[in-house]
Amino acid sequence: MATRRPDLGERLTHQQPPASELQLLGGFHLRCRGRTAAPPNSAQRLLALLALHGTELSRGFVAGTLWLDSNERRAAGSLRSALWRLRQTDPELVETRSGSLRLGDRVSVDVNRLVAASRRVRAAGSVEELDDELFAQDLLPGWYEDWVLVERERLRQLRLDALETAADRLIDAGDFRAAVRAALAAVQCESLRESSHRVLVRAHVAGGNYAAALRQYRLYARLLRDELGLAPSHLMRELVAPLMQR
């Protein structure tokens, strides 16, 4: 599968390898200088928030987001203690400036690689960027804060767009098997999204697998009816109409 490439930012600003690797897709995993680190919950949340934003954040914003239910003073205290915990884990994880916080430069984040890979697929159709691991996992499953949910949904849409685009390009390039695989990954990610089912049906038809196209269409129509009481759109029906002459 695709090997890891440095983020653009990493390549431009740093020659040295990342000191820490932060994984947020599929769950929180942190490695500092080659060793697994397990900071306490509040410190994990702080690090994840800084990683997902990427830019400098004011202390007030961070405290208000993470400790929604506390008053300002207590939230500021919780933030100080979480920061202290992160520094104990590794002093380079967070950069603090007067009144603001930022993720350390030498922390690599898997979400950034997913975003960059999705962009390259969208912009250049470079389908070799479709790293299975990167594209299959949700952001921080088991975390329910609003700032995580919003980001999880955004990343899911990004993945779906990239997978559908990749499937389209692969059909054009005549690699129908790989197109079916990319489209199936999209369907798996969001089972009722019609654009994903459509590109899958198109890939089957393009590869001459008419029966598979029809079966996929019927499966989609059934799910849609059972789950939402809806029928496939006219775009989908037009796609399979030539296969349903009898």
Add this chain to the structure above:
Amino acid sequence: MTRTGPETAAVPPGPAGTLRLLGGFELRVSGTAVTPGPVESRIIALTGITGRPLSRRRLAAIVWRHVAPVRAAGRLRSALYRLNRLVPGLVRDADGAGVALAGGVACDVSDLESWARSVIDGGGPWSEPGPAATAVLLPGWDDPWVLLHRERLLQLQLEALEVSTLRLSAAGRHDEAAAAGRKAVQLRPLRESSRRALIRALGAAGRLGDAAREYDDYREALRRELGLAPSAHLDKVMAALGVLPSRSGDAAVTPEG
């Protein structure tokens, strides 16, 4: 970079066992068969198939799709409780990390996936595919998520069988190639790419009569079942074998299909 899997976190490994989902549900823990209830079986199967942690919310929404989220969450809690009493540690539910199957439980779906992926990525093994290559995921279960995974795995099985057919054929192992192609065709008689792979393997083996018979069978079945004719891809394969004249000027076809 080596990705750190979930098992690197400080979580006890849990029980060891096997989970069979292809051809039917069968769970064995430390050598003994275990029979969970229908809901618990679904949770086990789902975590086994996905192979990665699922959020409680997602899991509850998949298993209880017509139940309000709050009630679904409650049902999931009690199902996980029952499950943990049945086989402690089988399904891990670490706070904040999502719900996952214990690392020590081997699931046949992930074995199938790694075999298929290594075949598709070109790494082999180029031996005749085993029974998992044609087994159906959880026959008789008709939950939507099962249907979707069943279809996904079927596509993976078929693709791996087709690639095996072509690779074995290219290596001159004609009998094994034909056997792999035959498996794909039996799995889905109306699938053209499987039929094409088989026909090409037969052609490479010099069995032109058998290749022509496959073509006729397929064309007849496709006409009877769907009222359709074979695609230009297949016509081109037949033309290359010299068995049938090319019927049209369709040029935009890759030989691989």
